[in-house]
């Protein structure tokens with residue numbers, strides 16, 4: 001027996017050690033990773049030569065520049081309106097570096113910067129900037145899509161089983177150095193960074209990123225004491241530049257992440273805790289019995305521990321520990337169920353908690369005992385207060401609070417409900433909201449129906465009616481087109497039937513969408529979904545569900561929510577299990 005006990009303690013110690021190690025491994029000051037894999041940097045796009053009609057003049061005469069010289073000239077042309085280009089040092093530095101890029105012939109011709117005329121080039125770039133502002137929606141979308149593709153491919157790395165956001169995976173394009181104030185090096189050419197300049201840092205057993213075709217990396221290293229992935233030496237000041245992990249992505253989501261990790265730890269030991277409090281219902285000590293019944297309520301009913309009043313809150317609100325005799329009624333039998341407890345009290349934010357729950361016989365008997373010889377305004381758990389209960393929770397599991405039970409139950413319930421309610425044929429969003437609602441009901445996140453409810457419902461209904469009429473019309477048209485096609489039997493009428501068919505289908509789909517919306521809204525009338533969504537549901541469950549069913553994340557999280565849950569969106573895989 002002693003041996004078993006000892007083994008148990010050792011296992012517990014290892015578990016704790018492990019847990020704290022996991023956390024420091026991921027969010028420490030000086031990270032040491034075991035595994036690091038990334039795709040390398042994104043290089044600046046190659047130089048695109050100017051169109052033939054854009055001219056450069058030297059000493060009043062048109063001159064065609066070589067590609068390399070032209071590229072550097074465009075850097076200057078783009079800055080022509082800027083004060084920099086009038087500064088002596090800037091001009092001197094630029095001219096010196098530019099000449100290095102010229103062919104021998106260009107070098108011998110172009111000897112005086114004041115004789116260079118970049119105005120035509122400059123006008124061309126201004127026109128381009130203008131054109132970019134006037135771009136059509138589609139063109140803008142195309143650019144956005146491409147940026148997103150790059151972010152998806154290069155914007156993340158894997159560090160020890162976690163997908164992490166990379167801060168600056170794009171290498172700055174070449175240009176002219178500006179510097180602050182009157183920097184003596186201003187105007188110098190900031191070279192184009194090539195793969196041959198790049199040092200890659202990643203773990204030996206990772207997929208080492210391939211250099212662009214025809215190129216080589218300067219070096220590939222494996223140093224787990226640093227958190228940068230890529231480095232190179234910049235040519236102006238000789239300083240080393242790094243591509244690193246996005247520090248915010250690791251710190252921002254950390255608290256949220258830890259909260260759900262705590263809830264996942266509870267999942268592992270909840271059975272033990274439940275067995276323990278069941279035992280305690282029989283304890284000789286009144287204090288222990290009360291504690292065990294309170295814990296049962298917290299676990300089973302997701303009650304708050306209590307005494308968590310907001311500053312200045314005067315309403316008579318209670319939680320589990322501060323329940324009074326008047327807040328519960330005991331029914332040995334009610335509506336065909338045995339041992340029913342009827343709760344009726346004001347919880348946090350003065351939301352009424354009303355519930356009739358059948359409980360286990362032992363709990364029922366204990367409650368009878370606690371209520372003996374008490375007045376309605378006496379405390380139900382007279383030997384208990386919030387700090388005692390919280391201390392006990394800490395002893396059961398590090399970081400355990402009443403809220404963790406809620407988070408655990410809400411998250412696990414969401415996961416189960418999503419599994420149960422979603423199938424190939426169901427409307428996915430409706431299923432999601434139903435699952436979310438099941439959780440909100442569990443957590444007692446009720447609300448009064450919004451004032452605008454009736455009106456918005458009526459609006460929706462009139463939309464549905466209009467859509468139905470439209471559908472009837474479309475069906476009639478299809479019918480007559482079919483009849484027509486039977487008589488005429490030509491291509492044109494056949495085509496007409498096809499397009500009418502499509503129209504009917506489209507309207508049917510639209511109608512279904514509206515009807516789903518109406519059902520959803522009706523079911524949502526008295527439930528506040530956002531509280532549980534924002535505070536109790538591990539976002540990785542939702543993200544994984546979206547990935548599994550191919551639902552865009554925008555459908556379930558709005559912009560602010562996406563920012564809050566960025567860590568989960570980055571990290572959750574399709575097969576995430578809470």
Ligand SMILES: *[C@@H]1O[C@H](CO)[C@@H](O)[C@H](O)[C@H]1NC(C)=O
Pocket residue numbers: 112113114115
């Ligand atoms: C450079 O050209 C400018 C303008 O044509 C002229 O004023 C200046 O004297 C020239 N400088 C040299 C060193 O030739």
Ligand SMILES: *[C@@H]1O[C@H](CO)[C@@H](O)[C@H](O)[C@H]1NC(C)=O
Pocket residue numbers: 299300301302409412413442
């Ligand atoms: C969550 O809470 C409900 C309501 O009390 C309970 O029936 C259910 O068993 C709980 N689920 C888990 C997994 O704890």
Ligand SMILES: *[C@@H]1O[C@H](CO)[C@@H](O)[C@H](O)[C@H]1NC(C)=O
Pocket residue numbers: 384385386387388
């Ligand atoms: C809770 O009860 C303990 C023991 O009776 C007592 O020491 C403590 O001050 C109480 N805490 C509060 C907040 O009432």
Ligand SMILES: *[C@@H]1O[C@H](CO)[C@@H](O)[C@H](O)[C@H]1NC(C)=O
Pocket residue numbers: 530534558559560561
């Ligand atoms: C997102 O939803 C929340 C409710 O969960 C709301 O408070 C917020 O204003 C919404 N944000 C946007 C950008 O729609």
Ligand SMILES: CC(=O)N[C@H]1CO[C@H](CO)[C@@H](O)[C@@H]1O
Pocket residue numbers: 199200201221222223226228229230231
């Ligand atoms: C990007 C990069 O090379 N980072 C580090 C990789 O490992 C070497 C070896 O110590 C470090 O010096 C680099 O800074």
